[in-house]
Amino acid sequence: MSSTTEAITGGRLMVELLEEAGVEIVFGYPGGAILPFYDELYHSKKIKHILVRHEQGAIHMAEGYARSTGKLGVCIATSGPGATNLITGLTDAKLDSIPILAITGQVSTDAIGTDAFQEADIFGITIPITKYNALIKKADDLSRHFEEAIKIAMGGRPGPVLLDFPKDVQLEKTSVRKASSLKIAPHHYERPKVKGDPQEFAEALNQAKRPLLYVGGGAINSFASAEIKALAEKANAPVTTTLMGLGAFPGTHPLSVGMLGMHGTAYANKAVLECDYILNLGARFDDRVAKYQDFAPNAVRAHVDIDAAEFNKRINVDYILHGDLKDAIREILPFVKGGDRTSWIENIQSLKKNHPLDFDNSGDSIKPQDFLQRVYAKTKGEAIVSTDVGQHQMWAAQYYLFDKPNTWLTSGGLGTMGYGLPAAIGAKFGNPDKTVICVTGDGSFQMCIQELATIAQSKLGVKILLFNNNFLGMVRQWQELFYEERFSESQWTYNPNFVKLAEAYGIPGMRIEHKSEIEKGVEFFLKDSGSALIEVMIPAEEKVFPMIPAGKSQQDLIEFKDLGKLKK
Amino acid sequence: MKHTLSILVNNHPGVMSHVSGLFTRRGYNIDSIAVGVTDNVDVSSMTIVLNGDDFIVGQVKNQLLKLPDVLKVQDMAYASSVQRELVLISFSITETNRSEALTICNGFDVKILEMTEDSLLIEFSGNSRQVTNVISVIKPFGIREISRTGQIAIAYRNQNSV
Numbered sequence: 001m002s003s004t005t006e007a008i009t010g011g012r013l014m015v016e017l018l019e020e021a022g023v024e025i026v027f028g029y030p031g032g033a034i035l036p037f038y039d040e041l042y043h044s045k046k047i048k049h050i051l052v053r054h055e056q057g058a059i060h061m062a063e064g065y066a067r068s069t070g071k072l073g074v075c076i077a078t079s080g081p082g083a084t085n086l087i088t089g090l091t092d093a094k095l096d097s098i099p100i101l102a103i104t105g106q107v108s109t110d111a112i113g114t115d116a117f118q119e120a121d122i123f124g125i126t127i128p129i130t131k132y133n134a135l136i137k138k139a140d141d142l143s144r145h146f147e148e149a150i151k152i153a154m155g156g157r158p159g160p161v162l163l164d165f166p167k168d169v170q171l172e173k174t175s176v177r178k179a180s181s182l183k184i185a186p187h188h189y190e191r192p193k194v195k196g197d198p199q200e201f202a203e204a205l206n207q208a209k210r211p212l213l214y215v216g217g218g219a220i221n222s223f224a225s226a227e228i229k230a231l232a233e234k235a236n237a238p239v240t241t242t243l244m245g246l247g248a249f250p251g252t253h254p255l256s257v258g259m260l261g262m263h264g265t266a267y268a269n270k271a272v273l274e275c276d277y278i279l280n281l282g283a284r285f286d287d288r289v290a291k292y293q294d295f296a297p298n299a300v301r302a303h304v305d306i307d308a309a310e311f312n313k314r315i316n317v318d319y320i321l322h323g324d325l326k327d328a329i330r331e332i333l334p335f336v337k338g339g340d341r342t343s344w345i346e347n348i349q350s351l352k353k354n355h356p357l358d359f360d361n362s363g364d365s366i367k368p369q370d371f372l373q374r375v376y377a378k379t380k381g382e383a384i385v386s387t388d389v390g391q392h393q394m395w396a397a398q399y400y401l402f403d404k405p406n407t408w409l410t411s412g413g414l415g416t417m418g419y420g421l422p423a424a425i426g427a428k429f430g431n432p433d434k435t436v437i438c439v440t441g442d443g444s445f446q447m448c449i450q451e452l453a454t455i456a457q458s459k460l461g462v463k464i465l466l467f468n469n470n471f472l473g474m475v476r477q478w479q480e481l482f483y484e485e486r487f488s489e490s491q492w493t494y495n496p497n498f499v500k501l502a503e504a505y506g507i508p509g510m511r512i513e514h515k516s517e518i519e520k521g522v523e524f525f526l527k528d529s530g531s532a533l534i535e536v537m538i539p540a541e542e543k544v545f546p547m548i549p550a551g552k553s554q555q556d557l558i559e560f561k562d563l564g565k566l567k568k
Numbered sequence: 569m570k571h572t573l574s575i576l577v578n579n580h581p582g583v584m585s586h587v588s589g590l591f592t593r594r595g596y597n598i599d600s601i602a603v604g605v606t607d608n609v610d611v612s613s614m615t616i617v618l619n620g621d622d623f624i625v626g627q628v629k630n631q632l633l634k635l636p637d638v639l640k641v642q643d644m645a646y647a648s649s650v651q652r653e654l655v656l657i658s659f660s661i662t663e664t665n666r667s668e669a670l671t672i673c674n675g676f677d678v679k680i681l682e683m684t685e686d687s688l689l690i691e692f693s694g695n696s697r698q699v700t701n702v703i704s705v706i707k708p709f710g711i712r713e714i715s716r717t718g719q720i721a722i723a724y725r726n727q728n729s730v
Contacts, residue, residue: 127582127585128590133582134582148636152636308630309627312623
């Protein structure tokens with residue numbers, strides 16, 4: 001429905017559309033080609049703009065905001081280099097299905113294609129990494145593209161969208177505007193009707209003696225936690241989650257077997273081998289979890305997903321339900337019967353007992369696993385935790401138990417180093433009353449370290465837990481185990497003084513090196529609501545276990561206790 | 569095995585890139601692609617011929633349907649659709665083989681567009697096998713230039729008519 005109103009500039013219209021959709025915060029960085037829009041933003045009383053130090057920071061902040069609130073994340077950049085700095089974040093959001101709107105300035109329409117100053121074909125560049133993108137050629141088209149973009153970002157399987165906005169179109173007047181019902185509130189959009197036979201689906205589960213629920217990031221996007229809990233309890237079925245699904249089912253629940261996959265728990269991975277029925281709820285049989293077609297070799301496989309293209313993409317399944325996870329489980333539940341699964345549950349308990357998460361905590365050095373357990377205890381598991389990528393990410397996934405959805409922010413699909421700090425900043429803006437902790441490593445931290453300034457400028461209380469081993473730890477671990485200890489370019493022979501660096505930004509910092517300082521360190525870092533950085537020196541040779549070597553499957557899992565065998 | 573996909577898409581800039589980019593990034597090879605606007609100026613029809621087993625073609629279809637600008641994807645079974653390709657060929661002739669060339673053209677229902685002392689420009693349409701056939705027969709004369717449109721296809725309304 002287009003309606004005619006008083007003519008306003010494209011830039012003004014964009015601001016009004018954002019306001020009407022309920023956008024309260026945007027993360028961005030101005031520049032020549034986006035100035036008319038910024039000039040209009042200057043007058044907005046509803047939208048808060050967070051000035052970042054690098055556009056990669058802006059989009060990861062938008063992601064952290066989106067993941068922790070369930071709302072749309074919005075970021076702004078200028079044309080050319082500003083826009084191309086969003087590429088990593090757009091790809092990250094595509095792989096992890098995060099709803100993001102990126103607005104980029106573009107050179108004037110008459111200059112497009114002439115290699116003008118700060119021109120890049122961002123429309124063409126982002127085709128494969130966005131769910132939708134458009135170059136707005138006329139101010140009259142803006143409203144239509146905006147509506148399309150928001151609906152696509154938020155609807156179905158969420159994802160990133162990009163609107164490329166030429167400078168003259170920002171200045172051009174238009175009175176064309178759609179009567180909009182757009183909202184960025186979670187789950188605002190109509191969900192497609194569930195397709196498939198829920199009864200048949202449930203009966204396959206009822207017949208199983210050793211069922212296992214395998215929960216992915218779709219559970220977070222669909223706000224399906226309550227339904228998953230009801231299903232697990234009714235069916236008396238253990239639940240494992242993917243890295244993306246952490247928090248969708250309480251990590252402290254007796255039926256939880258933790259994370260599965262490459263660095264998942266031994267008991268989750270063993271449960272996959274032993275189960276006779278596996279129900280994939282909003283996961284995509286990612287290659288870090290399900291390496292081969294014989295994944296869950298003894299099991300009937302069932303899959304619920306909102307994206308039909310995921311069915312039988314990597315792993316063939318026996319039962320399919322296509323639709324929103326929350327709705328689908330509601331349809332299955334009435335047909336699910338309890339059944340006696342005592343021996344299966346006992347079996348799981350003994351797997352947990354005999355194959356626990358384990359590390360050697362003797363000696364004077366600080367073990368990251370130990371430190372994370374203490375942070376978990378101190379925060380009572382209530383914090384929102386973001387991570388970067390590497391060993392610290394896996395330790396955090398293993399040792400901080402997530403009970404609630406939208407509290408675990410990590411780059412799953414793309415594995416983006418530099419994600420953690422800005423994501424934590426975005427999450428803190430979305431959840432000012434919660435403790436937000438960024439768990440990072442000395443490698444990852446330096447990829448977006450400039451956003452410390454954004455923390456300082458906004459006087460934001462973000463907690464930074466930096467594990468420092470003066471190495472790219474995960475690279476080192478692979479080199480040690482699979483490249484005969486040839487540590488090619490994985491060691492930092494120079495690292496800055498991170499504590500002084502934090503202090504230079506007005507953020508209190510502390511370094512600890514010995515076990516005796518742990519208590520003091522945890523206390524310092526979490527003592528008040530302000531920001532703080534704790535640098536924890538850890539042994540370079542500390543490794544993440546369990547581990548399924550790359551290219552291998554569940555059968556080849558290596559536990560901590562197998563380390564000796566591995567290195568023989 | 570060859571599959572022919574008939575795809576209806578929104579007719580605006582960038583859609584072709586979206587569709588062909590999807591093939592590129594997933595490593596699927598396009599044998600031929602033909603695009604034209606339909607009776608509705610907002611909608612274009614694409615015919616894509618690709619080589620792949622049922623799994624690959626199923627994946628292609630699923631991924632195509634995820635693109636917001638793709639309206640419909642139809643896998644054309646050879647037997648229940650008509651598939652055509654147009655080819656223009658310019659080739660050399662001599663005084664001695666001119667009549668042979670003309671006989672061949674007549675036999676294959678080829679349209680002659682231009683005849684000079686030493687060349688013929690012809691037009692032929694048929695299914696891809698027939699087009700390939702005509703090309704191979706003409707080849708010994710000495711092809712100067714050739715232009716193929718790529719295959720287009722449409723399903724028979726009455727699926728029993730075949």
